[in-house]
Amino acid sequence: MTHHATAPREPLLPPSPLTRARDLIAEAHRIVALTGAGISAESRVPTFRDAGGLWRNYRPEELATIGAFERDPRTVWEWYEWRRGFLATCKPNEGHRALARFFLRRGEEGIVTQNVDGLHTRAALEEAGDGPPDAALPIEIHGAIARDRCNDCGLRAEAEPLGDDDTLPRCADCGGMRRPDVVLFGEMLDSALLERAHNMAARADLCLVIGTSAVVYPAAGIPLATLHAGGRIIEINPQDTDLTRAAEVAVRGAAGEVLPELLA
Ligand code: APR
Numbered sequence: 623m624t625h626h627a628t629a630p631r632e633p634l635l636p637p638s639p640l641t642r643a644r645d646l647i648a649e650a651h652r653i654v655a656l657t658g659a660g661i662s663a664e665s666r667v668p669t670f671r672d673a674g675g676l677w678r679n680y681r682p683e684e685l686a687t688i689g690a691f692e693r694d695p696r697t698v699w700e701w702y703e704w705r706r707g708f709l710a711t712c713k714p715n716e717g718h719r720a721l722a723r724f725f726l727r728r729g730e731e732g733i734v735t736q737n738v739d740g741l742h743t744r745a746a747l748e749e750a751g752d753g754p755p756d757a758a759l760p761i762e763i764h765g766a767i768a769r770d771r772c773n774d775c776g777l778r779a780e781a782e783p784l785g786d787d788d789t790l791p792r793c794a795d796c797g798g799m800r801r802p803d804v805v806l807f808g809e810m811l812d813s814a815l816l817e818r819a820h821n822m823a824a825r826a827d828l829c830l831v832i833g834t835s836a837v838v839y840p841a842a843g844i845p846l847a848t849l850h851a852g853g854r855i856i857e858i859n860p861q862d863t864d865l866t867r868a869a870e871v872a873v874r875g876a877a878g879e880v881l882p883e884l885l886a
Contacts, residue, residue, distance in 0.1 A: 660833020774798025
C-alpha cells in the first residue's frame with residue numbers, strides 16, 4: 623500500500639485582529655465611530671496625554687478652562703490663536719480620509735469626534751468632491767476651534783483674527799464676549815449634540831473607537847451605549863486604553879495605517 627505523502631497540515635492560526643475586525647464590520651448593520659486626538663496624531667496635531675502631548679507644555683487649569691477664560695481672557699485667546707494658526711498648517715491624514723469614504727459609501731452618518739481640529743470635516747468635503755458630504759460630517763461634541771461663539775448669547779460665527787491691541791472679540795449681536803466655540807474644562811457639553819451622539823451609538827451594533835484614551839466622560843461613555851444595547855466595540859489604537867477590556871477586537875496600530883486597510 624503506498625502512503626501518499628501529505629503536506630504537514632498548516633496549524634490553523636487564529637485570524638488576525640484585522641481580519642476579525644473586518645468580519646465584524648462586514649456583518650454590522652449600523653456603525654458609529656468615536657474618534658479622539660490619536661486620529662489626528664499623523665496630521666501632526668499633538669495629542670493630549672501622549673508623551674510630548676499638548677498638555678506637556680501647559681497645565682490645562684491654566685488655559686483651556688472657563689475659569690481661566692473669565693480671569694484672563696487675553697491669555698486664553700492668545701493660546702487658541704496659536705493653536706488655530708498651527709492647525710491651519712495641518713491636513714487630514716489617510717485615517718480621516720478612509721473613515722470619510724467609508725461613511726460616504728454607507729450613506730449614513732456615524733462619526734462622533736472629541737477633536738476640535740476640524741480635520742474630519744475637511745476630509746468629508748474633500749472626499750465627497752461635488753457629492754453631499756453629510757454622511758461623513760462628524761458630530762463635534764467638544765466643539766470646533768475654527769468657530770467663535772458668544773459667551774453670553776451663544777451666537778456662533780466664523781472665527782476672526784485676534785486684534786493685536788488689547789480689545790477682545792465682541793459678539794456682533796449682543797456685544798458679549800466672544801470665545802472659541804470649544805468646550806472648555808469645567809463646562810458642560812452641548813446636551814443636544816451629546817444626546818444625538820448617544821442615541822446614534824445606542825442604535826448601532828458596532829462602535830469603532832479610534833485614537834482615544836477613553837478617560838474623558840461623557841465622550842468615553844458613547845461606545846458603552848453601543849455595548850449596553852448589545853452591540854460590540856472595535857478599538858483602533860497603538861496602545862491599550864481604559865476601553866480595551868470592553869472591546870471585541872483591539873487592532874494595535876496607527877489610525878492612518880489601519881483604517882485604509884480595515885475600511886477598504
Ligand atoms: N493612531 C491611533 N491612535 C493613536 C495614535 C495614532 N497614530 N497616536 C496616539 N494614539 C492614541 C493614544 O494611544 C491615546 O490612547 O490616541 C489616544 C490619545 O489620547 P488623548 O491624548 O487622551 O486624547 P483624547 O482621548 O482625544 O482626549 C479626550 O480630553 O483633554 C480632553 O477635550 C480634550 O478631547 C480631549 C479629551
